[in-house]
Amino acid sequence: MPFDNRALFPFTADVNARDHLSIGGCDTVELAEEFGTPLLVFDDATLRGMCRGFVDAFASRCADSEVLYASKAFVNAAIARIVSEEGLGLDVVSGGELAVASAAGVDMARVYFHGNNKTPDELEYALDVGCGRVVVDSFHELALLNDIAKRRGVTQDVLLRLSPSVDPHTHAATTTGILDSKFGFSIETGDSTTAIRRALAASNLDLIGLHFHLGSPIFELEPYAIAIDTVLSYLAQFEPEGLDMREFSPGGGFAIGYVRGQLPPAIEDYAEIITSTFKRRCEDLGLGEPKLIVEPGRAIVGRAGVALYTVGAIKRIPTVRKYVSLDGGMGDNIRPALYGSEYEAVAAARMSDEPAEIVTLAGKYCESGDVLVRDVEMPHLEPGDVIAIPSSGAYAPSMASNYNLNGRPPIVVVADGEARLIRRRESFADMMALDIS
Numbered sequence: 001m002p003f004d005n006r007a008l009f010p011f012t013a014d015v016n017a018r019d020h021l022s023i024g025g026c027d028t029v030e031l032a033e034e035f036g037t038p039l040l041v042f043d044d045a046t047l048r049g050m051c052r053g054f055v056d057a058f059a060s061r062c063a064d065s066e067v068l069y070a071s072k073a074f075v076n077a078a079i080a081r082i083v084s085e086e087g088l089g090l091d092v093v094s095g096g097e098l099a100v101a102s103a104a105g106v107d108m109a110r111v112y113f114h115g116n117n118k119t120p121d122e123l124e125y126a127l128d129v130g131c132g133r134v135v136v137d138s139f140h141e142l143a144l145l146n147d148i149a150k151r152r153g154v155t156q157d158v159l160l161r162l163s164p165s166v167d168p169h170t171h172a173a174t175t176t177g178i179l180d181s182k183f184g185f186s187i188e189t190g191d192s193t194t195a196i197r198r199a200l201a202a203s204n205l206d207l208i209g210l211h212f213h214l215g216s217p218i219f220e221l222e223p224y225a226i227a228i229d230t231v232l233s234y235l236a237q238f239e240p241e242g243l244d245m246r247e248f249s250p251g252g253g254f255a256i257g258y259v260r261g262q263l264p265p266a267i268e269d270y271a272e273i274i275t276s277t278f279k280r281r282c283e284d285l286g287l288g289e290p291k292l293i294v295e296p297g298r299a300i301v302g303r304a305g306v307a308l309y310t311v312g313a314i315k316r317i318p319t320v321r322k323y324v325s326l327d328g329g330m331g332d333n334i335r336p337a338l339y340g341s342e343y344e345a346v347a348a349a350r351m352s353d354e355p356a357e358i359v360t361l362a363g364k365y366c367e368s369g370d371v372l373v374r375d376v377e378m379p380h381l382e383p384g385d386v387i388a389i390p391s392s393g394a395y396a397p398s399m400a401s402n403y404n405l406n407g408r409p410p411i412v413v414v415a416d417g418e419a420r421l422i423r424r425r426e427s428f429a430d431m432m433a434l435d436i437s
């Protein structure tokens, strides 16, 4: 079978002389032997290439722009360092993500703290570590953060998250900018007007910008144009009231390919629609152009990550289905069970084999819904075969759990034929470390 779904795999993915899938010059079957499975493999060239792709696509169209990596897609110290080295700032959504950024030596002035219900402790911690921007999401947080900053005798730079009531046509669970959303100040209800006025009047907050995020993954370009248009037109009225908008952030949500029939627009297409709408609207409205901030998460790490599993039990139900069970599942990738997300798969040691049958790749967790890939064409599979699932780098590792007390998989970064472990396999002892008997 030709390697015809290459566009879903990392840039360096290839088939080597042994007919094995290789990534970053490493044979994935050998990686599976060395590190065990399940294993998540990140390709350094794709990670860095996607970072550069976003920086270049936006900087070449809008000189005053900045790309933040949305760490919720997956972060640890090694990933934070790689994206920082490539010139990206960081978007974080919890004290934990802030702590990783701080421990990794990220420039905290370039860290933006998002979230719809940041706790008082998290806000205190953000100020302790010198977090550059807090993206305020509610009236509760506005008052809380102002009080904290006042008590410390400091002024905190903030953006407000607005909800523009624009539907990006993605999964309901990951749609965030419509009226019925827990996120942000709604423009439609007038909450955003109250929030902007309160933020301008707050003694210890400097309102430097506005943000919205429509959802994820967004395969269409038009929702970005509609939302930027809507939000900028709405914001123009606040200039006479003292709003000095120095930053404008239309969020992230850029799609990646999970299955061959649905590939995303190019980064340049997203950059073009966003920057052209932004510049045109600022000019029409007579607004000075603020710095443009974008926050890709999935698009930076998604394609770079390939998950490796080993086939175990095989169950054939005549005329119904053949279940091929893998040694991972919903504990290392909850997305299919949570959102009905689709993936493709290949047999990593037999890349040229023709497809022989349609099977369902199930996980090892005690749930019938624990299926990673339903109805996928595969060559004839045997126990011990290594299966590679592409597009596994985003949200799968960050949402991983210890369900059924299976340890979370190790993670390696591959480059130039070398694999570097950036997270070891979680052991039984790790899983019991917090228990008190």
Ligand SMILES: Cc1ncc(COP(=O)(O)O)c(C=O)c1O
Residues within 6 Å of the ligand: 070, 072, 073, 091, 114, 176, 213, 215, 216, 217, 251, 252, 253, 254, 295, 296, 297, 298, 299
């Ligand atoms: C505020 C904000 N920015 C950026 C992102 C990143 O989205 P994506 O990973 O789809 O780029 C999210 C995702 O939920 C978000 O909530």
